[in-house]
Amino acid sequence: MTGNPAHRRWLMLAIGTGGQTAMTTVLYGLPSLLPAFQREFGLSLAGAGALVSGPILGILLTMVGWGLVADRRGERFALAAGLLPAAAVLSVAAAVRGATALAVLLVLAGACGASVNSASGRLVIGWFPPHRRGIAMGVRQASQPLGVGLAAAVLPPLAEHAGLPAALGCCALLCAAVGGVVLLLAVDPPRPPETGTVRGPGPYRGGRLWRLHGAAALLCVPQFVVAGFALVFLTTARGWPAATAGTVLAVANLAGAGVRLLAGWWSDRVGSRLRPMRLLALATAAAVLLLALGAAAAPPLGTAALLLATALTVSTNGLHNTAVAEHAGPAWAGRALGVHGLGQHAAIVLVPPLTGALVTAHGFAPAYALAAVFPVAAAALLPGEPAAPAGETAAPSLDAASAAPRTPA
Template identity: 70%
Template sequence: MNEERIPRSWLMLALGTAGQTASTTALYGLPYLIPALQEERGLSLAGAGLLVTCPVIGILFGLTGWGAVADRYGERPALTIGLLAAACALAGAAAARGPWVPAVLLVLAGVGGSAVHSASGRLVIGWFPPGRRGVAMGVRQASQPLGTALAAAAFPPLAHHFGPAAVFGFCAVLCGATGAAIALFAVDPPRPAKAPGVRTPAPYRSGDGYLWRIHAVAALLCVPQFVVTGFSLLFLTEVRGWSATAAGTVLALANLAGAGVRLLAGWWSDRVGSRTGPMRLLAVATAVDLVLLVAGAAWDSPAGTAALLLASGLTVSTNGLHNTAVAEYAGPDWAGRALGVHGMGQHAAVVLVPPLAGALAAGHGYTPVFALAAAFPVLAVVLLPAADRRVDWPAVPARRAPAGGPIVEV
């Protein structure tokens, strides 16, 4: 391998992470707009919750299609086209008025932005050897709490001074800039050499149900994540009496800590050579913390606030692990589609969380919402496979050091 290719894997990781961060900010950060949507546009809590869920509905329509594009044509075109399409839809949402046109445009933004779920993980996995994939995917998955942190810090003051339209415009710029950067600098990872006409069997035909169980576990673990992300700001402002700016700042810091937790989880999984083992322990820790949150919310204890902030990190801690497990098992010919199905299962599980949880919170408070969320990681622990399974990806090219020194991998 020549010298300029030594840092290529890290450049690809940076590009994949940037794309995921922009998409997360635009598509998952919108719950931080709920107070502004209620105040400026007169929406109910359930109605505002439904509007901010529209991108998630769009993601459901786009995931498997983008996975097929990434598997057949490469990660770079899938990411570029998807992010630029999302930018156009978000720019339209910024200019639109009324409840229905922005809702449709946000659905379209979700369709475009979903490309990062299917293609950016494949881009990262393909450029790193097995012993570094946990950390690499931890960095890539850290983009989700980073994007949420950016939304928590920027959206409330931006919406307060300039309205929700300014937030949509800000998101359009983010997606457009990262899509352009990927178009200019991304390089697809190595692909396995195959004889013409030879097809790799679908990993879902193995008969052991491994992928389906990982998909189901991820879907279960996403429910408490969306509950905490969607209602932490409202809980702190309505129940604890915090200002929106103060709550947004603290939640941004908590989400940054969540990014660190994902990195540690990835490093841990590389050290022990397992994705499912650390995932099981982190799911147990999430369940325990959510039980503490329920108790703190029920008895108006400061411990509830502390547990909520801790949950901002714990509920996202396993995302890199189950995405890595799926890609490693599916292999290079099916990883894009498998990650698409994986993401589709998660979003199908949580698409109704904001409106349903909002209706439950409006009628009965936040304690039952958090109590229901605590049950999902317990179910995930029961369903999680006992051990990892994976297939070989093409070896990442290596170079030989001068004077016959050791081989150094990318």
């Protein structure tokens, strides 16, 4: 593929964002089908929550491996090798009628789709210079609330009017379409030349990356408590029709996508991923605590706080993914993002069933109050700013020459 590299990088951003959006409908959008799973299989809320955790378990099994594949074989190969098999698995899932068989297939779909989490981030980071990575990763990370919003708007009506197989088939079609685009148009970013020198010890010395991994994992918990049970909260605690709730949540997730873009732009302007991330973590804690208070004593306040928390809980994802890739460098970015994603999904794999059980036993307010603790802990765990070389301000550490062309945009 030829053409202006400045134009190409935006095409690669669109492809990476499209791949993440398609897989998000499966990896994180299935909670919008919780009522449908309960109706179809006669499950409790906790049981349906365990079913939608299947893709997350699949991610845990393969995330680091896909990062290694992206480092060794390239982003295009990893994306296509994950999206197209995921589409095939979801097609089979649409045809099964048992909860156990569906659970196994959802685990397999997550195992395939994990490639997108590592490879699409590496694709974006590799094509953009440091001063534009924040906004670029903000666009890419906006795909997650967009995918969740798409799932909330489309999947419940499909399941209600055409059946659960139609909803799962829609997810399969999305993955197949984007996988085809990847094969046709995706181009791996430039790589640093092999020098033949002995490779260093890697980016994990000093513990900085581990603290980033840990903080990101903590921030994922309130995100999944809020997003995973938003539809259930609005339909059961507030008595909204499922279609209305899904539409409103789709709009809230669009706002979340906008917040991610603003967070990325902010981090580029201040030359730091961590300062905005820490402040947004504290704002997230306040929003989720307000949601708990509203759920306990003032339902209209709870509804407004739910929409605010839906946007804020997703605000930091682009920042910590960018920080990890920049600190790891081009040779390690895929694996570091794989470990990063592994930690996040390990933290949330039990969130849907445990939150479902807590809500069933004690209501929404305690679940939200507990979730508010995690972003406070994340803000405390975040490392300080990296040391800057003499004469420079603290800046992202991944050299533009090693991960992206220096042509003007």
